Amino acid sequence: VKEKVLGILKENSARYVSGEHISEALGVSRAAIWKHIKDLKKEGYVIIASSKKGYSLVSVPDVLNSYEIIYNLKTGIIGSNIIYREEIDSTNNYAKKIASEGCKDGTVVVAECQTAGRGRLGRMWDSARNKGIYMSIVLRPEVAPEDVQIITIAASIAVAEAIRDITGMEAAIKWPNDIILDGKKVCGILTEMSSEMEKVNFLVVGIGLNVNHSREDFPEELANTATSLRIYAEQNSTGTAPAELDFRLNRSSLVKAVLTEMENVYCMVNNGNTDEVVRQWKEYSVTLGKEVLITSKSAEYRGFAKDITKDGRLIVDCSDGVTREVMSGEVKVRGLLGYT
Numbered sequence: 001v002k003e004k005v006l007g008i009l010k011e012n013s014a015r016y017v018s019g020e021h022i023s024e025a026l027g028v029s030r031a032a033i034w035k036h037i038k039d040l041k042k043e044g045y046v047i048i049a050s051s052k053k054g055y056s057l058v059s060v061p062d063v064l065n066s067y068e069i070i071y072n073l074k075t076g077i078i079g080s081n082i083i084y085r086e087e088i089d090s091t092n093n094y095a096k097k098i099a100s101e102g103c104k105d106g107t108v109v110v111a112e113c114q115t116a117g118r119g120r121l122g123r124m125w126d127s128a129r130n131k132g133i134y135m136s137i138v139l140r141p142e143v144a145p146e147d148v149q150i151i152t153i154a155a156s157i158a159v160a161e162a163i164r165d166i167t168g169m170e171a172a173i174k175w176p177n178d179i180i181l182d183g184k185k186v187c188g189i190l191t192e193m194s195s196e197m198e199k200v201n202f203l204v205v206g207i208g209l210n211v212n213h214s215r216e217d218f219p220e221e222l223a224n225t226a227t228s229l230r231i232y233a234e235q236n237s238t239g240t241a242p243a244e245l246d247f248r249l250n251r252s253s254l255v256k257a258v259l260t261e262m263e264n265v266y267c268m269v270n271n272g273n274t275d276e277v278v279r280q281w282k283e284y285s286v287t288l289g290k291e292v293l294i295t296s297k298s299a300e301y302r303g304f305a306k307d308i309t310k311d312g313r314l315i316v317d318c319s320d321g322v323t324r325e326v327m328s329g330e331v332k333v334r335g336l337l338g339y340t
């Protein structure tokens, strides 16, 4: 009911709605409506009440609760089920757990903070409370286990497009799936899989997006390599901004945009239209045509990133004269993230 009360207030935002109207529309008592209004205020919604005119929603807090995300979300699969936590160890861990218990394709787990956020290659992911977007999407795609890289590639397109849609910032992609702004990393994606020899049971695509972090929110060792949308906006604003403008972005709109774009690319993959996924990825790539340093468990290669394959491998003309297809591992791109 609380969500429905909020929905009515939102439809009439900046206008008063009488308690009587809400109570009739939802078939609950006015006392119950008042209780939900009180709860919403506690969550940070600014609602003013007038004994004559009723309630008016003045502002919405920057929270990622499921009703903020669901409101006006027009996807069919991605986000059809949303689980929200204020704090969690890792959204990927929780998503894997519920995926193995059979949750729906497109289920999303989102949190305000992670106590054990994980990055690729065993690293940790800095997950400052209320600043970023930490979310995992459970997918049950129709691809063979050896082709799942395309899903990670697709997810990076979704994030880059969502950033572009909402902020106009020219987010780019470093292979396979780091999102880059101004040569620094703004988002990382960690895809984990459960599969059998020939069949993918599920994938969990974990997205960590730095949104409202200020420079002080990042630990020292990330100072030169990490950025946030807010830092970028502040750096690139022209003229003198009014003091009250602090360049914060509304995170739930970004989540909605990521889910919407994810649905587009996910459908492309499931329809076998991976050519289009690869084409879009190339459009945003900051890896192709660049000098790269590839470090895998067994070796290190320098070379020139030439292309990617239909299943998302990077094709590199290496300095030893051999052309290699790189599946995973660490890739440094000259000129990015402190690699010179």
Ligand code: BTN
Pocket: 089, 090, 091, 092, 093, 114, 116, 117, 118, 119, 120, 121, 123, 125, 133, 134, 135, 136, 178, 187, 188, 189, 190, 206, 207, 208, 209
């Ligand atoms: C990387 O190393 O670049 C990948 C970072 C992925 C971080 C996200 S945050 C949400 C999800 N839960 C995790 O524990 N990790 C991913």
